[in-house]
Amino acid sequence: MSKALSPRYQDLSTYEKEYLTIIMVDQWRPYLQHAEFDIWTDQKSLTHSEEQRLTTPWQQKDFTKLLGLRYRIRYKKRVENHGADALSRGRP
Template identity: 80%
Template sequence: MSKALCPRYQGLSTYKKEYIAIIVAVDQWRPYLQHAEFVIFTDQRSLVHLEEQRLTMPWQQKAFTKLLGLR
């Protein structure tokens, strides 16, 4: 899957861009992912341990909740 970033997202940090990429990919493949466990592989070190992170921003909480809904 490939998608260009809109101008609104181009100035974001790499962390946020990678997080958005994960959310977009999960949304795209949701019908296939919602029936079993799956693993997300990323080379962004700050996202590797996503479950242990303190979610301080509202967008992080919303995105993480969206991912947890697929368990």
């Protein structure tokens, strides 16, 4: 799945942009709600997102979309993430 960022979200930090992609998991709720699953990211700070304070209104609203899902956010080093294409990494 690929989606361009709207101008509203383009100035967000890398952490916040990566967090937005995790929230998109909610679109597959009917398929994911019955079992535990892993979300892989190369943004190590996201692995601690459940322990962090939700300080902005959009974080508070979006985090509720994941309630009820059994997931783990797992870290995968960028060099090991062969599935990511050049466009997602910003390289020519």
